[in-house]
Each structure stands twice: as C-alpha cells, then as structure tokens.
Amino acid sequence: xxxxxxxxxxxxxxxxxxxxxxxxxxxxxxxxxxxxxxxxxxxxxxxxxxxxxxxxxxxxxxxxxxxxxxxxxxxxxxxxxxxxxxxxxxxxxxxxxxxxxxxxxxxxxxxxxxxxxxxxxxxxxxxxxxxxxxxxxxxxxxxxxxxxxxxxxxxxxxxxxxxxxxxxxxxxxxxxxxxxxxxxxxxxxxxxxxxxxxxxxxxxxxxxxxxxxxxxxxxxxxxxxxxxxxxxxxxxxxxxxxxxxxxxxxxxxxxxxxxxxxxxxxxxxxxxxxxxxxxxxxxxxxxxxxxxxxxxxxxxxxxxxxxxxxxxxxxxxxxxxxxxxxxxxxxxxxxxxxxxxxx
Amino acid sequence: xxxxxxxxxxxxxxxxxxxxxxxxxxxxxxxxxxxxxxxxxxxxxxxxxxxxxxxxxxxxxxxxxxxxxxxxxxxxxxxxxxxxxxxxxxxxxxxxxxxxxxxxxxxxxxxxxxxxxxxxxxxxxxxxxxxxxxxxxxxxxxxxxxxxxxxxxxxxxxxxxxxxxxxxxxxxxxxxxxxxxxxxxxxxxxxxxxxxxxxxxxxxxxxxxxxxxxxxxxxxxxxxxxxxxxxxxxxxxxxxxxxxxxxxxxxxxxxxxxxxxxxxxxxxxxxxxxxxxxxxxxxxxxxxxxxxxxxxxxxxxxxxxxxxxxxxxxxxxxxxxxxxxxxxx
Numbered sequence: 001x002x003x004x005x006x007x008x009x010x011x012x013x014x015x016x017x018x019x020x021x022x023x024x025x026x027x028x029x030x031x032x033x034x035x036x037x038x039x040x041x042x043x044x045x046x047x048x049x050x051x052x053x054x055x056x057x058x059x060x061x062x063x064x065x066x067x068x069x070x071x072x073x074x075x076x077x078x079x080x081x082x083x084x085x086x087x088x089x090x091x092x093x094x095x096x097x098x099x100x101x102x103x104x105x106x107x108x109x110x111x112x113x114x115x116x117x118x119x120x121x122x123x124x125x126x127x128x129x130x131x132x133x134x135x136x137x138x139x140x141x142x143x144x145x146x147x148x149x150x151x152x153x154x155x156x157x158x159x160x161x162x163x164x165x166x167x168x169x170x171x172x173x174x175x176x177x178x179x180x181x182x183x184x185x186x187x188x189x190x191x192x193x194x195x196x197x198x199x200x201x202x203x204x205x206x207x208x209x210x211x212x213x214x215x216x217x218x219x220x221x222x223x224x225x226x227x228x229x230x231x232x233x234x235x236x237x238x239x240x241x242x243x244x245x246x247x248x249x250x251x252x253x254x255x256x257x258x259x260x261x262x263x264x265x266x267x268x269x270x271x272x273x274x275x276x277x278x279x280x281x282x283x284x285x286x287x288x289x290x291x292x293x294x295x296x297x298x299x300x301x302x303x304x305x306x307x308x309x310x311x312x313x314x315x316x317x318x319x320x321x322x323x324x325x326x327x328x329x330x331x332x333x334x335x336x337x338x339x340x341x342x343x
Numbered sequence: 344x345x346x347x348x349x350x351x352x353x354x355x356x357x358x359x360x361x362x363x364x365x366x367x368x369x370x371x372x373x374x375x376x377x378x379x380x381x382x383x384x385x386x387x388x389x390x391x392x393x394x395x396x397x398x399x400x401x402x403x404x405x406x407x408x409x410x411x412x413x414x415x416x417x418x419x420x421x422x423x424x425x426x427x428x429x430x431x432x433x434x435x436x437x438x439x440x441x442x443x444x445x446x447x448x449x450x451x452x453x454x455x456x457x458x459x460x461x462x463x464x465x466x467x468x469x470x471x472x473x474x475x476x477x478x479x480x481x482x483x484x485x486x487x488x489x490x491x492x493x494x495x496x497x498x499x500x501x502x503x504x505x506x507x508x509x510x511x512x513x514x515x516x517x518x519x520x521x522x523x524x525x526x527x528x529x530x531x532x533x534x535x536x537x538x539x540x541x542x543x544x545x546x547x548x549x550x551x552x553x554x555x556x557x558x559x560x561x562x563x564x565x566x567x568x569x570x571x572x573x574x575x576x577x578x579x580x581x582x583x584x585x586x587x588x589x590x591x592x593x594x595x596x597x598x599x600x601x602x603x604x605x606x607x608x609x610x611x612x613x614x615x616x617x618x619x620x621x622x623x624x625x626x627x628x629x630x631x632x633x634x635x636x637x638x639x640x641x642x643x644x645x646x647x648x649x650x651x652x653x654x655x656x657x658x659x660x661x662x663x664x665x666x667x668x669x670x671x672x
Contacts, residue, residue, distance in 0.1 A: 054534040160623045190389040191561060195605035195619035217535065224607035224617070247609050261539040264564040264608055265591045279504050279537060 005309035006040045008240040008318040014081060015042035016211045017066065017099075017179050022075035024058070024065050033283045035061040037235040038075070041213075043179060048205065048212040050226030050243065052219055052258070056283055058235040059215045063181045066213070067099055068092050080178065097127035100172035102201075104184035106165035110156040116141070116167055117152050123171035132174055140170040143207075145200060162193035166200070173204065179211045186221065198225060219247055219262055228316070231255050234283055234291040237310060240318040249327055251319040254292045290322070298323040350377040351522055351555045352401065357415035359396050359405055368627045370396040372579035373415075380522065383549055383556045385570030385587055387563060389624050393579040398527045398559045400425075402442055403432045419523065438468045441516030443545075445528040447508035451500040457484075457511050458496025464518045483514040487544055506537035510544070517548055524549065527559045542569055563602060567591055575599050578625045578635030585660030593659035595667045598636045634665070642666055 006020060024036040036058040043049050051059045064070045066077050068084055077084045079098060087095065103109040110119055120137045124130070132140075138148035144166040156164055165185060172180060182201065186194040202225060205212055216222050222229055223243045231239040231252065239252040250256040281287055281294055289307050293299035302322050310318040314327055359371040371393040378384045388394040396405065403424045405411045417424040419440065424432070436442075444450040452460055461483055462476035471479060477496065484492035487510040500508055509529060516524060526545060530538040546569050549556045560566055566573045570587035575596065583596040591603050601620040622639040625631060631638050637647040647665055657667040 054536060162623055190624060191563075192389060192602060192605055192620040193623055195607070195617040196621075198607070199617055199619060218607075219535075220607040220609045223609060224613060244613060257536055259609070261536045262564070262609060263539060263542065263562070263568045264610065265567045265603065265606075279506050280534075 004038055004040070004237040004307075004320050005311070005318075007310045007312055008237075009040055009042050010044065013044070015044050016047075016080060017043040017213070018076075018078045019062070019066055020076050020078075022062065022065050022077065023073045024061050024070050025073045026061070026070070027284070031284055034073075034235050034286070035283060036065060037286075039232070039235070039237055040075075041230055041237070043211045043213060046205070046209045046211060047227045048214055048225055050222035050229045051213065051215045051232060052217065052222045052229060053232035054217060054258075054280060056234070056280060057232040058283075059232055060183055062232075063101065063183055063213065063215055066181065067096060067101065093128065097129065097175050098178040100175055100177035100180050102165070102168055102172060102180060102182040102185045105188055106161055106168050106185075107156055107188075109168050110164055112156050115153045115155055116146075116159075119167060120171050120174055124174045127175045129175060136174065140174045141167075143173060143204065144170045145196075146170070160193070161189050162196060165189065165197050169197075169200065169204065173208070177210065179213065180205070182212060182214045182216075184216050185214075187216065187218065194221070201225065219258060220264070223247060231258070234280060234286055236291055236320070238292065238320050240310065240316075242316050245314070245317055251313050251317065251324040251327060252292075252321050253296045253298055253323075253325065256325060257295070290320075350379050351420055352376070352378040352557070353416075353418040354397075354401060355416040355418075357397070357400060357417060358413070359393070359400050360412045361408070361410045362412070363410065363628070366628050369579050369630055370627055371400065372630075374576070374579075374581055376574060376581070376584075378523070378555045378557060380555050381549070381553045382572070383546070383558055383570045383587075385558045385560060385566035385573045386576060387560060387566045387573055388576035389561060391578075391624050391627055392576040393627070394559045394561075394576050395527055397576070398442075398525050398557060401557065402436070402440060402525055403427065406432070437464055437521070438519045439521050440523045440525065441519070441521035443509070443512050443516045443524070443526040443529045446532050447505065447512040448500060450512050451508060451515075453500055455499075456496065457498055457500065457503070461496075461511070461515055461518055464515060468519050479518075480514075483518055484511070486517075486548075487511070487514045488540070489514075504537075505533050506541060509533060509537075509541050513541070513544065513548070517552065517554075520552055522554060524554045524556045525559075526556060528561065529558075530565070531561070545569070563591055563606065575602075578630055579627060580635055580663065581654060582636065582664070583657075583660050583662045584654070590660055595657040595660055595662045596636075596664050597640045597642055597666070601639075634663075 019041045022036055022039050023034060025032045026035045027033045039062055053059050065072055072085055079095060084095060117137050120140060121132055124132050141148040146166050186197050214225050226243045229241055229243050229246045230237055233254050239255045247259045250259055287294050289305050290303040293303040308320040308322050310320045313319050313324060354376045357371055357374045361368045374397055386394045386397060399405050401417055405413060413425055458477060458480050461480035465471045465476040465479050481492045481496055484495055489495050489510055530541050558570055567587055573587040573590045574584040575582050577598050583594060583599045594600050604618040605620055607617060620639055625635055633648045633650055634652050637643040652663045652665045654661050654663045
C-alpha cells in the first residue's frame with residue numbers, strides 16, 4: 001500500500017513524536033475503510049503541528065492511532081524514540097500518560113459526579129502518577145486561569161464549556177505530558193470564549209515546553225496556533241507547509257479549495273472562482289490514484305493511475321500532487337492587507 | 344401603528360420569556376427590527392443570545408410552546424403573526440414564509456422519499472396534481488444545483504450527504520416561492536467546502552425571487568459577506584446594528600469590537616495576539632441589571648451597571664452603549 005510519502009519527516013534532531021506511514025482500517029470485515037492511509041507526521045520539541053481537513057478525513061483517527069487506541073493496520077508510532085506500536089496494554093499504560101488528549105466536547109470528558117479537585121487528582125492517579133496534594137491541584141487550576149477556591153468543589157454542571165475545557169487542560173497538565181493532542185478543543189465553545197482557550201493553550205505550551213498536535217476543521221484557528229500545518233483529505237496527507245504559506249500560497253488544489261471556501265470578515269475576495277460543486281467521495285470506496293482527483297480541476301489520466309507522493313516544493317513546504325499549483329503569490333488567493341482593519 | 348410601507352417584516356419590542364423550574368428565562372428581551380423585500384438581514388450572536396428564539400418567534404413557532412410568554416408585535420405583510428390562530432399561521436408557512444433549520448437530517452422526514460416530501464408541499468399549498476408536483480419537484484432540485492435530480496427524487500434523506508440534504512431542505516423552503524425565508528444556522532452542520540456552496544445558493548435564490556431573508560448565524564464572516572444589514576444580539580438584546588460589510592470594521596459596541604478582535608482570521612498577522620473577551624456570556628436565567636455586557640466590558644462605568652442603554656445612532660451604526668462616542672480603539 002503506497003502511502004503519501006515521508007519526505008516531510010525530520011529525523012534530525014530526533015523529533016518528540018513520530019507517526020510513520022500509519023494506516024488504520026475501520027469498519028466490519030466486509031466493508032473495511034482506510035480511515036487513515038499511510039500518513040506520516042512528526043512533532044519536534046516544543047512544536048505545534050496543526051492538522052486540518054473536513055469531517056471524515058481521518059484527523060481524529062490519526063490522533064487515536066498515536067495513542068494506540070485503535071489498532072494500526074500498518075506503520076509505526078514512536079515517542080521519544082520508543083516504538084509504541086505493538087506494545088502490550090500494560091506497557092502502553094506506562095507510556096500513554098506522556099500523550100494527553102484534549103477533547104472536542106469538554107463537558108462530557110468530565111465525570112458528572114466528581115468535584116473538580118477530585119477530577120484533577122484522580123486523573124494523575126489513573127495515569128500512574130503519585131496522588132497530587134491539594135496545593136498542587138490548586139496550582140494547576142491557577143495555571144489554567146481558574147480560581148481554585150471558586151471551582152474546587154464544583155461539578156461539571158456548575159461550569160461553563162470554557163471552564164470545563166480549562167479543567168480538562170489542568171487535569172492533563174498534572175500528568176505532565178510530553179505531547180498534548182488537541183482534538184478540536186475550541187469548536188464546541190462560544191466564539192468569545194474560544195480565544196481565551198487558544199491563548200491559554202499557547203501560553204501553557206511555551207511555559208512547559210510542550211509539543212502539540214492540534215486537530216481542527218477551522219483553518220484560521222489552525223493557522224494561528226501552528227508552527228507547521230498538515231492538510232488531510234480522505235485519509236491522506238496532501239500538503240505540509242508553514243502556516244503563513246499554506247493558505248496564502250497553497251500548492252495543492254484541495255488546500256486552495258478549502259481556503260476559497262472560507263468566508264471571513266474583511267476578506268473581500270474569498271477565492272474568486274468559488275468551490276467545486278462536488279462533495280467528498282466515500283472513504284469506503286476511495287478513488288484510485290490521487291483521492292482528490294474526482295473534485296480536482298487539474299486531474300488527468302495520470303492522477304487516476306499513480307498516487308502522488310509528498311515532494312518538497314519550497315523550504316518546509318511539501319505537496320502530494322502531480323500538477324501542483326504555482327508557488328508565486330500571484331497564483332495564490334489574494335490576501336487582504338491586515339493593516340486596513342481596526343484603525 | 345403605521346408599519347413602514349416597504350418593510351415586509353416589522354418586529355416591535357418583541358419579548359419572549361419561558362417559565363422554567365429554575366425561574367423565568369428572558370430569551371428575547373425587547374427586540375425590534377424591520378426587513379424589506381430583497382434584503383438579507385443577519386442576526387449574529389453566541390449561543391444563548393436569543394437569536395434562534397427570535398427567528399422562531401417571527402415564524403410564529405414559539406406560540407405553540409406552552410411555557411413561552413410572548414409580548415410585542417410581529418407584523419408580516421401587515422398581519423399580526425402573534426395574534427393569528429394556528430390555522431391562519433399554518434397558511435402562511437411554506438406559502439409565504441419558508442424556514443431552513445440547522446440540521447437537515449431532523450427537518451426532513453426520514454421515511455419519505457425526497458421527491459414525495461417536496462411534492463407533498465406543492466400539492467397541499469399549490470394544489471398541483473401528482474404528476475405536476477413531481478415535475479416541479481425535479482425542477483426545484485435542479486434549481487438548488489442537485490445533480491441528476493430525477494434520480495434523487497426517489498432517494499431517502501439518509502442516502503444523501505449533509506450538503507445534499509440541506510439543499511433539499513432549501514428546495515422545500517422555497518418550493519412555494521415564499522416572500523420571507525428564515526434560515527437558522529443553515530450551514531453550521533456542514534463541512535467548509537460545502538458551506539460556501541449552500542450560502543451562495545441561498546444568496547442567489549434571495550436575489551432571483553426577491554425574497555427577504557433572515558439569516559441567523561454565529562459566524563461574523565458569513566454575516567459580513569452575505570447580509571446587507573447585521574444585527575448583533577447579546578443576552579436577548581440587540582446591542583448593535585448596521586450595514587453588514589462595514590459593521591465589523593466600524594463597530595462601536597465594546598462587545599462587537601471584542602468579538603472581532605477575538606477571532607483568528609486567515610488574513611490577520613499571526614504575531615498579533617488574540618484579544619479574548621473576559622468572562623462568559625450571561626445566563627439567561629439571571630441577566631445582569633443595566634447593560635447586559637457590563638460585567639465583561641473593560642470600559643464599564645457605574646451607570647452601565649444600573650441603567651440599561653437603549654439603541655441610538657452612533658458614528659457608523661446604531662448602538663446600545665452609554666459610552667458610544669467615548670469608545671476609541
């Protein structure tokens with residue numbers, strides 16, 4: 001099974017977390033779907049790697065594969081040089097605390113019957129850490145901007161969504177992870193609260209030298225938090241690029257489609273031509289060759305036969321396409337100058 | 344009261360309260376608005392701001408909620424919606440007012456073929472015969488850009504993708520060429536590449552049919568692009584309204600300004616930190632006295648916590664804030 005390539009991996013210096021050629025198959029035996037198909041991704045120390053894509057592109061499954069919560073049909077996941085794939089459940093329990101997950105639904109991630117201080121302390125105990133004393137729990141709450149005295153005995157029903165996500169973050173931090181895996185951590189929150197959580201996550205990452213994998217469907221959010229952006233489509237990686245380039249000068253036609261679909265304040269031309277009328281094909285029966293070819297204006301016979309592999313097109317910029325878009329800014333979607341806003 | 348002759352919809356001082364076990368919930372608290380034919384008005388707000396209740400009340404739907412208390416006046420083409428009986432209201436729905444809901448899977452009948460659902464509307468409200476109704480249903484599917492519409496007529500909602508379902512829901516809403524279309528978060532459940540298609544379609548239909556459209560959304564970008572005017576709601580109140588394309592550049596209300604600054608945008612510089620609004624939206628069961636935004640407002644003064652500001656003209660928009668004129672970037 002051909003993957004989307006590993007050209008974008010950075011073996012030196014040794015990355016903190018590497019997923020190489022990961023394939024995950026889901027569904028019953030007669031209807032196997034490759035939710036993730038030969039995806040590679042690495043995360044350096046203190047780096048944030050953003051993963052964007054639409055629903056069904058495999059971004060959440062990729063996170064679950066990194067945590068070994070779904071069996072891998074192929075490939076490997078390494079954390080600080082230790083191979084995680086194939087480890088028994090008992091050994092995995094030793095390693096898994098180093099990878100903490102921040103969930104999309106912050107409320108249902110909390111046990112409704114436990115008060116906040118217990119949620120935090122027990123998280124650490126369950127991860128095999130010594131039970132933190134009250135002072136450490138209070139510190140963790142402080143760190144995420146919650147007043148320990150106020151929320152100490154509250155249950156999740158007495159907290160807002162944003163507060164619940166802060167509790168989740170505090171619980172994860174008490175476990176002292178190496179990598180924080182964020183699965184749409186702000187998409188369930190109100191717009192005015194999203195920025196609070198984004199700033200908090202960025203702050204905590206700097207303070208603790210955490211590495212982050214940040215999965216979201218919101219391009220602007222991913223661009224804002226990431227050092228490197230990975231674009232996924234139907235279980236494959238189509239483009240890997242620095243955040244400022246990826247949407248300003250996309251090289252993969254799918255990235256351009258994503259970009260031009262975004263309607264944004266002060267963005268007078270959101271990609272002139274407008275998106276194609278088609279919708280993503282089923283992951284149960286993906287197109288041969290390049291999976292995007294059925295919606296791609298540039299597709300030809302070669303795209304149906306050969307699967308494109310990621311190749312470098314600029315510094316830190318990789319694209320898996322036989323007919324990549326021009327890299328010059330003129331070919332890219334025009335970007336309104338930011339200065340004209342909020343005079 | 345003499346309604347504005349050109350406005351199709353005229354809402355005056357609408358209040359919607361619900362009696363709950365935890366006390367009175369003031370979902371909509373004194374909202375007035377007008378909407379003319381051919382105009383798109385966006386209602387923007389966060390969850391709990393009252394925007395969906397407003398949309399449903401305009402449709403007359405909240406009248407059927409037994410715990411709801413509605414006061415104020417909603418006039419659609421000079422008919423008082425809130426005073427109409429169930430039969431009269433039902434006569435308006437579909438024929439004159441169409442509605443598109445957030446989740447097409449729950450607004451379509453899961454056990455009826457798509458074609459039959461559309462044909463039923465046409466047969467009931469337009470008195471078309473079976474064959475003519477099916478014919479028109481196929482035309483409607485083509486109009487909402489569904490490929491091979493005749494084949495789709497025979498499919499059930501679960502056989503369609505989310506984007507296709509929402510197109511079917513739009514086809515249903517516009518089947519009888521209503522004068523007013525109410526769209527409540529029509530693309531929130533859809534993927535981004537599909538969202539744009541559906542919104543473009545709505546905009547086109549609004550223009551082609553000369554419909555008035557009330558677009559409820561939490562997405563400021565959508566409001567800015569697709570609406571003529573935007574109304575920003577907070578805690579059941581309108582805090583600001585103005586021309587959609589300029590509102591976000593020239594907003595005066597600290598809440599609107601705060602929203603604009605707290606949203607990451609693709610076209611902003613990445614090194615500019617986001618400026619979140621502190622705190623969280625108010626609980627509609629316990630709204631603060633005075634200005635609803637005062638507890639979160641960085642500029643709030645004493646009077647903001649006691650006196651409720653009313654909407655008045657600001658530099659570029661109409662705004663409910665004591666400090667307008669004094670608010671500077």
